[in-house]
Amino acid sequence: GENVEQHPSTLSVQEGDSAVIKCTYSDSASNYFPWYKQELGKRPQLIIDIRSNVGEKKDQRIAVTLNKTAKHFSLHITETQPEDSAVYFCAARTPGGGNKLTFGTGTQLKVEL
Amino acid sequence: EAQVTQNPRYLITVTGKKLTVTCSQNMNHEYMSWYRQDPGLGLRQIYYSMNVEVTDKGDVPEGYKVSRKEKRNFPLILESPSPNQTSLYFCASSLSGLQYYGYTFGSGTRLTVV
Numbered sequence: 232g233e234n235v236e237q238h239p240s241t242l243s244v245q246e247g248d249s250a251v252i253k254c255t256y257s258d259s260a261s262n263y264f265p266w267y268k269q270e271l272g273k274r275p276q277l278i279i280d281i282r283s284n285v286g287e288k289k290d291q292r293i294a295v296t297l298n299k300t301a302k303h304f305s306l307h308i309t310e311t312q313p314e315d316s317a318v319y320f321c322a323a324r325t326p327g328g329g330n331k332l333t334f335g336t337g338t339q340l341k342v343e344l
Numbered sequence: 345e346a347q348v349t350q351n352p353r354y355l356i357t358v359t360g361k362k363l364t365v366t367c368s369q370n371m372n373h374e375y376m377s378w379y380r381q382d383p384g385l386g387l388r389q390i391y392y393s394m395n396v397e398v399t400d401k402g403d404v405p406e407g408y409k410v411s412r413k414e415k416r417n418f419p420l421i422l423e424s425p426s427p428n429q430t431s432l433y434f435c436a437s438s439l440s441g442l443q444y445y446g447y448t449f450g451s452g453t454r455l456t457v458v
Contacts (some may be wrong), residue, residue: 237386273433273451274449331392
């Protein structure tokens with residue numbers, strides 16, 4: 232089955248700096264890659280997603296890039312703010328299991344003042 | 345308001361005592377799924393359902409059961425809970441079909457089995 236690896240597991244940045252979280256996936260048939268943000272004690276919430284026919288997508292301060300050849304995708308957050316502090320999960324959708332998402336193990340992002 | 349509702353939010357139970365965690369969505373989503381979240385392991389799929397009366401195992405189905413008698417409801421059943429099922433559980437739903445979408449998650453159920 233699909234395997235998604237996520238790095239780093241923890242990331243600390245200064246407010247205003249950029250943060251990058253990277254994920255790799257194993258199944259070349261995977262075709263949809265969402266990113267979720269989970270604040271402490273809350274549910275994961277979708278923040279951005281990308282489909283396999285697109286190389287990059289941007290939404291204000293966040294962007295996602297996809298390299299299908301290398302089977303990796305990344306989340307980029309610019310001008311980080313304290314409210315960006317959370318756990319971020321990447322995921323990959325694999326055909327054949329309905330709409331199954333396989334998740335990475337998460338990155339704890341801390342934005343320091 | 346479009347949402348996925350899980351109950352209860354917190355549950356402490358004893359080994360072997362059957363329990364059910366309910367999940368209901370009001371978005372007419374075909375696809376529903378249960379995940380468990382454990383530190384360092386991320387979110388792992390327990391069971392999923394592509395539509396009414398259609399369910400299938402995910403990656404960690406042992407010790408769990410589900411049913412999908414109605415489109416909106418997808419309860420998770422632990423027939424004989426054990427301490428290794430202590431975890432944070434999330435129900436999720438989405439549209440399905442040729443276009444695929446991210447999940448909408450419920451608020452989570454923190455289960456402790458003693």
